[in-house]
Amino acid sequence: MTEIRGVGIGLGVAQGPVARMAEPLPAPSDAPRTSSQTEEAARVADAVAVVARELEQRGAQAGGAAQDVLEAQAMMAEDPMLADEITARLAQGKTGEWAVFDAFAAFRDQLTAVGGYLGERAADLDDVAQRVIAHLRGVPAPGVPDPGHPFVLVAKDLAPADTALLDLDKVLALITTDGGPTSHTAILAREKSIVAVVGAVQAVSLVEGETVIVDAAAGVVTTQPSDADLKRAANRAADRAEAASAPITDGALSDGTPVPLLANLGNPAGAADAVALGAEGVGLFRTEFLFLSSSQAPTVEEQRASYTELLEAFPGKKVVVRVLDAGADKPLAFLNDSHEENPALGVRGIRALRASEDILREQLTALAQADAATAADLWVMAPMVATVEEASYFTEIARDYGIKTAGVMVEVPATALLADRVLAVSDFASIGTNDLTQYTMAADRLLGSTAGFQDPWHPAVLRLIREVGTAGQTTGKPVGICGEAAADPLLAVVLVGLGATSLSMAPTALADVRATLLQYNFDDARAIAEAALTADSADGARIAAQQAAAPKKETQP
Structure with a gap:
């Protein structure tokens, strides 16, 4: 038996034979074409249109976050700038296949150089190009294999179009060598409750057909397992299935301490x-879904309709809405289209909204109108707040529009370190652990080569969270967690021990987190959190927490 380590998604465990993802199509030849430019242009236009419609169809079938991703890919396929680049290569006598390959590759390199959100789109471009070239060649696009039996899928990474429509009757688990806990693969796997371990670099050595155990809770892939190992894994899977079918209760610790469990949503359809x-x-x-697919800002009426639809699904319940989080790394012509050398540190979030304050005012107008027409408890927060002055600015302007509860996201270390002063002028704080980890560790959360640094278990990140939790206790203000960290069941216990008063996550993670919280009381949570803080690394913190949690867990009935 050997172990391959990565980042586990959720608490699931599964076992089965390995099936590896097919290799990408080979690069086209640069040989001169024999057909006319007109004929080649027509072939390419037809292939691009077919691929775009297929992506949209897959998105509609998948729904949820996958639909947003796939619709963005479809728009990417038909981007006018890419079309111009392809046409220029066809004019040079190139084949349609080579023109698509080279134009997409050049565009991909530009996005990679920009980094951030656009850097992540580079991998999506590769997938779109492969699909267009496959159509031009009249062959199936590389995708998920079908060995004729259930299997554990192993891949470098998965394109959103493949992840969105995985046949869960056949795909027992997913292992990727690239990516981290905030990659598209991880987010979609969590949304679909797929047992997954991502960023398992050594998984390149796995052989087609060999049996492995994928333990997401431990972030481990076990090769050459014994019969006893397989039996234990099967028993764990059965126990987890039984727990998932238990009656749903409100989130709480074993001593009755309430820990509201909330959902992260990207559009009202998921409510x-x-x-x-x-x-x-x-x-x-x-709220980005209303803005990112448009060439101009949505109207107040359009926004109000979407916000009303969301709020009507949660009568009497808290609904925290984040105003537009966009800027240089998600360029919007109507917000900020200026080129920046380092967009992750540029005009984004609240900075971009202050520069285009009319968009913020329209959004607050729509939110206030939706709030007045529904019975939900609306909270509104600003993204990427870095100073006390920014927190005060947002709270005041939100008050002007009748927003009763206005807060800030804590994603920047400066905000965490001044959390007591930020909370003095805000009604609540919500910690976005994805960006807080990125900025604390100086590691792009969308860059595969730095995925190892993008771990919210790192003690430096945990210390910053403790600062915010302590400030919340001192000021009597709520402190929520809305990053992917809240979906990690043991880390959820640590976060509560650090002062978090609510946890928000992908809805499919709720059952695991709910069950885990019930195993510990508040004193346990604080002790487990303190154990994690004594470590020097993310792995060390995770192990220390597991060791501190184990004795208590073993005494549970």
Whole structure:
């Protein structure tokens, strides 16, 4: 038996034979074409259109976050700038296949150089190019294998189009060698409750057909397992399935300390599923879906309709809405289209909204109108706040529009270190652990080569969270967690021990977190958190927490 370590997604465990993802199509030849430019242009236009419609169809079938991702890919396929680049290569006598390959590769390199959100889109471009070239060649696009039996899928990474429509009757688990806990693969795997370990670099050595155990809770892939190992894994899977079917209760520790469990949502369509899975409200509603697919800002009426739809799904429940989080790394012509050398540190979030204050005012107008027409408890927060002055500015302008509860996201270390002063002028704080980890560790959260640094278990990140939790206790203000860290069940216990008063996550993670919280009381949570803080590394903190939690867990009935 050997172990391959990575980042586990959720608490699941599965076992089965390995099936590896097919290799990408080979690069086209640069040989001169024999057809006319007109004929080649028509072939390419047809292939691009077919691929775009297929992506949209897959998105509609998948729904949720996958639909947003796939619709963005479809728009990418038909980007006018890419079309111009392809046409220029066709004019040079190139084949359609080579023109697509080279144009997409050049565009991908530009996005990679920009980094941030656009850097992440580079991998999506590769997938779109592969699909277009496959159509031009009349061959199937590389995708998920079908060995004719259930299997554990092993890949470098998965394109959103593949992850969105995985056949969960066949794919027992997912292992990737690239990516981290905030990659598209990880987010979609969590949304679909797929047992997954990502960033398992040594998984390149796994052989087709060999049996492995994928333990997401431990972040471990076990090769050459014994019969006893396989039996233990099967028993754990059965126990987890039984726990998932237990009656849904509000989030709480074993001593009755309430820990509201909320949902992260990207559009109103996910509200019904979140409620069915036991979400007690919404801890993060991302409003970008209204803006990123438009060439101009949505109207107040359009926004109000979407916000009303969301709030109506949660009568009497807390719904936390984040105003537009965009800027140089998610360029919007109507917000900020200026080139920046380092967009992750540029004009984004609250900075971009202050520079285009009319957009913020329209959004607050729509939110206030939706709030007045519904019975939900609306909270509104600003993204990427870095100073006390920014926190005060947002609270005051939100008050002007009748927003009763206005807060800030803590994603920048400066905000965490001044949390007592920030909370003195804000109604609440919500910690975005994805960006807080990125800025604390100076590691792009969307860059595969720095995925090892993008771990919210790092003691430096945990210390900053403790600063915010302590400030919340001192000021009597709520402190929520809305980053992916809240979906890690043991880390959820640590976060509560550090002072978090609510946890928000992908709805499919709610059952695991709910069950884990019930194993510990508040004193346990603080002790487990303190153990994690004594470590020097993320792995060390995770192990220290596991050791501190184990004795208590073993005494549970």
